[in-house]
Amino acid sequence: MASRTLRTAAVIVAAAALVASAAGVEAARERAYPPAEAVDDALYLTSGAALRRLTVAMNPLAADLYWIRAVQYYGGARRRLSGDPAAVQPPLPPAAIADTTAYDQLYPLLDVTTTLDPRFDIAYRFGAIFLAESYPSGPGRPDLAIRLLEKGFRAQPDKWEYMQEIGFVYYWYAHDYQQAAGWFNRAAAVPGAPNWLKPLAATTLAAGGDRASARLMWQAILQTADVDWLRAQAERRLLQLRALDDIDALQKLADRYTAEHGGEHPHDWSTVVRAGLLPRIPGDPSGTAYVLDDNGHVTLSDASPLSPLPEAALGRSAEQR
Amino acid sequence: MSWALTTDQLTKDYRVGFWRPRPYRALDSLTLQVGAGEVFGFLGPNGAGKTTTLKLLMQLVFPTSGRAEILGRPVGDLTVKRRLGYLPENPYFYDYLTAEELLSYFAALLGYPPDERKKRAARLLDEVGIAGERRLPLRRFSKGMLQRVGIAQALLNEPEIVVFDEPMSGLDPLGRRDVRALILRLRDRGCTVLFSSHVLSDAEALCSRVAILAGGRLIASGDLTEMLAFRARGYELVVAGVDEAVIARAAPDARCVRIGPSRYTLELPLDPPPDRLLGALTAAGGHIVSLNPVRGTLEDFFVERVRSAGVGEGRASVWEAQR
Amino acid sequence: MKATAAIAVNVFRESVRDKVLYNLVLFAILLIGASYLIGQLTAGQDVKIIKDLGLTATRVFGLFIAVFIGIGLVSKEVERRSVYSLLAKPIHRYHVVLGKFAGLALTLLVNVAVMGVALYAVLAYMGWNVDADVQRAWGAPALDPAIGKAVALIFVELLLTTAIALFFSTFSTPILSAAFTFGLFIVGHFSADLRNFDQVLDSPGAVFLARGLYWVLPNLAQFDVTEQVVHGQPVPAGYVAIAVAYAALYIAMLLVIATAVFSRRDFK
Numbered sequence: 060m061a062s063r064t065l066r067t068a069a070v071i072v073a074a075a076a077l078v079a080s081a082a083g084v085e086a087a088r089e090r091a092y093p094p095a096e097a098v099d100d101a102l103y104l105t106s107g108a109a110l111r112r113l114t115v116a117m118n119p120l121a122a123d124l125y126w127i128r129a130v131q132y133y134g135g136a137r138r139r140l141s142g143d144p145a146a147v148q149p150p151l152p153p154a155a156i157a158d159t160t161a162y163d164q165l166y167p168l169l170d171v172t173t174t175l176d177p178r179f180d181i182a183y184r185f186g187a188i189f190l191a192e193s194y195p196s197g198p199g200r201p202d203l204a205i206r207l208l209e210k211g212f213r214a215q216p217d218k219w220e221y222m223q224e225i226g227f228v229y230y231w232y233a234h235d236y237q238q239a240a241g242w243f244n245r246a247a248a249v250p251g252a253p254n255w256l257k258p259l260a261a262t263t264l265a266a267g268g269d270r271a272s273a274r275l276m277w278q279a280i281l282q283t284a285d286v287d288w289l290r291a292q293a294e295r296r297l298l299q300l301r302a303l304d305d306i307d308a309l310q311k312l313a314d315r316y317t318a319e320h321g322g323e324h325p326h327d328w329s330t331v332v333r334a335g336l337l338p339r340i341p342g343d344p345s346g347t348a349y350v351l352d353d354n355g356h357v358t359l360s361d362a363s364p365l366s367p368l369p370e371a372a373l374g375r376s377a378e379q380r
Numbered sequence: 381m382s383w384a385l386t387t388d389q390l391t392k393d394y395r396v397g398f399w400r401p402r403p404y405r406a407l408d409s410l411t412l413q414v415g416a417g418e419v420f421g422f423l424g425p426n427g428a429g430k431t432t433t434l435k436l437l438m439q440l441v442f443p444t445s446g447r448a449e450i451l452g453r454p455v456g457d458l459t460v461k462r463r464l465g466y467l468p469e470n471p472y473f474y475d476y477l478t479a480e481e482l483l484s485y486f487a488a489l490l491g492y493p494p495d496e497r498k499k500r501a502a503r504l505l506d507e508v509g510i511a512g513e514r515r516l517p518l519r520r521f522s523k524g525m526l527q528r529v530g531i532a533q534a535l536l537n538e539p540e541i542v543v544f545d546e547p548m549s550g551l552d553p554l555g556r557r558d559v560r561a562l563i564l565r566l567r568d569r570g571c572t573v574l575f576s577s578h579v580l581s582d583a584e585a586l587c588s589r590v591a592i593l594a595g596g597r598l599i600a601s602g603d604l605t606e607m608l609a610f611r612a613r614g615y616e617l618v619v620a621g622v623d624e625a626v627i628a629r630a631a632p633d634a635r636c637v638r639i640g641p642s643r644y645t646l647e648l649p650l651d652p653p654p655d656r657l658l659g660a661l662t663a664a665g666g667h668i669v670s671l672n673p674v675r676g677t678l679e680d681f682f683v684e685r686v687r688s689a690g691v692g693e694g695r696a697s698v699w700e701a702q703r
Numbered sequence: 704m705k706a707t708a709a710i711a712v713n714v715f716r717e718s719v720r721d722k723v724l725y726n727l728v729l730f731a732i733l734l735i736g737a738s739y740l741i742g743q744l745t746a747g748q749d750v751k752i753i754k755d756l757g758l759t760a761t762r763v764f765g766l767f768i769a770v771f772i773g774i775g776l777v778s779k780e781v782e783r784r785s786v787y788s789l790l791a792k793p794i795h796r797y798h799v800v801l802g803k804f805a806g807l808a809l810t811l812l813v814n815v816a817v818m819g820v821a822l823y824a825v826l827a828y829m830g831w832n833v834d835a836d837v838q839r840a841w842g843a844p845a846l847d848p849a850i851g852k853a854v855a856l857i858f859v860e861l862l863l864t865t866a867i868a869l870f871f872s873t874f875s876t877p878i879l880s881a882a883f884t885f886g887l888f889i890v891g892h893f894s895a896d897l898r899n900f901d902q903v904l905d906s907p908g909a910v911f912l913a914r915g916l917y918w919v920l921p922n923l924a925q926f927d928v929t930e931q932v933v934h935g936q937p938v939p940a941g942y943v944a945i946a947v948a949y950a951a952l953y954i955a956m957l958l959v960i961a962t963a964v965f966s967r968r969d970f971k
Contacts, residue, residue, distance in 0.1 A: 077956035
């Protein structure tokens with residue numbers, strides 16, 4: 060009957076109007092009395108053991124919830140600090156950032172997660188990366204990352220991946236090549252481990268910090284990473300290493316030019332090209348041209364997406380050591 | 381005669397089943413009228429649609445199509461409800477209230493002021509015969525007592541029309557007799573009584589008009605005596621003080637059964653009228669104990685009509701199963 | 704509205720006779736026992752803990768009453784068939800819905816009021832018993848009028864929860880109603896997380912959905928001012944007024960829908 064449909068419509072309209080005005084009132088309240096920012100992601104219970112007992116019969120689910128919290132916490136903090144949604148890009152200069160406690164809860168959250176579910180693989184591996192990332196992309200705590208990974212492989216001693224990750228953290232974040240090599244060796248000793256771990260250990264020990272071992276390291280990561288972000292990192296690092304090699308070679312050419320022209324430095328690439336030393340203007344793996352400054356130094360262009368290049372320690376090729 | 385209650389093509393479909401609901405027609409185009417001051421019986425087997433009809437009249441369910449009016453106004457009208465009383469089937473009230481509290485509560489809903497409520501409650505509980513138990517919580521009431529409470533709450537407002545759904549249900553013979561007497565009292569007061577029952581003897585005793593439902597359809601309605609008259613079969617005569625020979629001579633075609641020393645029952649046809657036979661037997665020294673017309677009972681009528689309407693136990697049990 | 708009042712009084716009577724109000728005894732035991740224990744165990748923190756405990760217990764006990772009675776308000780009548788004789792009386796169906804709500808509200812009012820008074824009594828005792836020096840270190844005085852505001856807001860939150868339970872009761876079975884009501888209660892307290900989803904989610908669709916849910920689902924966290932009250936932070940009258948207005952509007956919406964659903968039901 061028409062009147063029945065009309066009555067139904069009237070009820071729906073009334074209900075919608077009431078909900079809308081309730082939402083409006085709430086918006087007014089939030090304007091007048093702004094709620095405290097939900098930044099105090101306080102963990103009331105930091106003891107994983109206590110939580111394990113509390114959430115008995117639901118431990119893995121609780122672990123999942125804490126993992127989600129950890130990810131949200133990390134992401135939120137990182138976004139806030141970098142101010143840029145595409146967080147793989149270079150961060151803001153550290154001086155601009157005042158909040159040094161942004162990542163305080165990260166390790167406790169990851170610790171609780173892995174206590175509730177000791178086999179929570181991604182919590183260990185991603186968690187370690189989150190922890191090791193230098194400020195402001197992370198708290199810059201490779202020690203905590205290693206502690207987390209050690210916990211992981213105590214729970215599952217046959218996971219060579221954890222040992223490899225520890226080695227990686229020592230190598231890349233803590234620059235402790237002795238330790239890194241040691242862990243790569245231990246990883247290699249686990250039955251079922253891939254056979255490039257031993258050579259990686261050897262190279263690290265012999266020439267850790269130089270480009271060859273770094274390259275090996277990143278290639279290993281590229282092969283084993285099951286995460287896009289990490290693979291992208293590895294690719295980028297490998298390109299950067301190539302850029303470093305390029306710069307060395309180009310610097311040699313520039314020096315040759317100087318030597319051949321009585322100490323006069325070349326001012327730009329076209330000069331070098333005209334001298335027949337180069338076929339054309341050289342570009343880095345991303346296609347951006349290298350910079351040749353007035354003193355004849357070759358560097359990566361600041362506008363290049365590969366900038367800035369990894370630290371000075373890696374800028375030395377094997378010959379320069 | 382003004383109509384107290386009318387229905388016009390009243391129909392109710394239910395949708396049965398969750399995944400693919402099929403329509404189930406509980407009531408099909410019911411059209412009937414109940415006159416003011418009548419006692420109207422609403423009869424039929426289980427699942428016939430009697431309770432559905434009464435609920436439609438009380439607006440507990442809404443019709444799929446058709447209309448109904450009570451006291452000249454459409455059903456659900458509040459002024460009409462104030463002049464109406466309803467007893468549901470197998471009534472249940474609130475466990476935690478006493479009988480008196482329940483009636484006071486309903487009196488409040490009927491709009492009576494506080495001082496009036498308790499008086500009415502007491503009076504009605506007295507009228508249905510449970511004045512002694514009025515302070516007892518309803519959870520301690522037997523089924524028969526609850527039925528009486530139900531009747532009491534239906535009469536709180538001295539209604540002009542009462543609708544009873546199975547008023548005799550759960551009552552012992554004494555109780556049934558009391559309710560019958562009550563219904564007759566109501567009729568004498570000018571109240572219109574509509575009640576449903578599947579016990580035909582009650583209808584026979586009380587109703588002036590009846591409607592018979594089966595399978596959701598009205599299969600007969602009208603004056604009770606007219607319905608039964610067509611089935612009058614003959615007479616039953618009980619006579620004493622004569623012997624078989626005398627009877628055989630006076631009524632050779634009659635079937636005769638001996639029920640005691642010199643005491644016989646005769647089954648006589650309608651035609652010829654038995655007056656002459658009575659005279660002959662008395663003249664032979666016998667005396668007439670009783671002479672009763674043998675009519676088809678309402679039951680015979682009922683069964684025959686229901687069967688011919690093609691409705692049997694099968695349909696009824698489908699409905700019961702879905703409740 | 705006499706019909707509504709009569710129905711409300713009946714609901715209240717049922718709650719009382721169902722011995723619901725005995726929960727107050729449990730509450731009193733809890734408070735008194737805790738205050739004694741804590742007095743033995745802590746130094747100077749006592750009042751805060753008693754306030755926390757008292758307010759939380761008021762909310763939790765009230766929640767259970769609101770849900771367990773609320774889910775049966777309508778469904779029990781229908782299931783036991785007492786609704787037939789009720790609706791045969793000259794009342795509208797909306798009287799039943801409103802009356803049931805008012806009745807449970809009355810029960811909760813009594814419950815919460817008694818708990819508030821009991822809490823004040825215990826706090827008064829502590830204030831009287833404890834040294835003035837220790838009291839100076841407390842964040843807020845023992846007999847803080849702001850606690851009254853906190854209790855009032857708890858009552859309002861319980862009314863909203865009741866409306867939710869009653870809403871489900873008009874069309875759902877008791878078990879489902881309980882599950883949904885408890886679920887909405889929990890979600891209502893975490894609505895702030897919904898709001899902050901945009902900080903951690905990438906997909907604009909998901910953010911839109913989360914935001915939409917935030918505005919539509921009841922926000923119950925605003926009624927919890929325990930933290931502020933316990934630490935002596937002000938609870939402005941304006942805040943209370945706005946929270947009450949929000950609750951009133953949301954309750955109205957729930958009752959409108961509940962009434963509409965109840966008015967159309969066939970009671971087979």
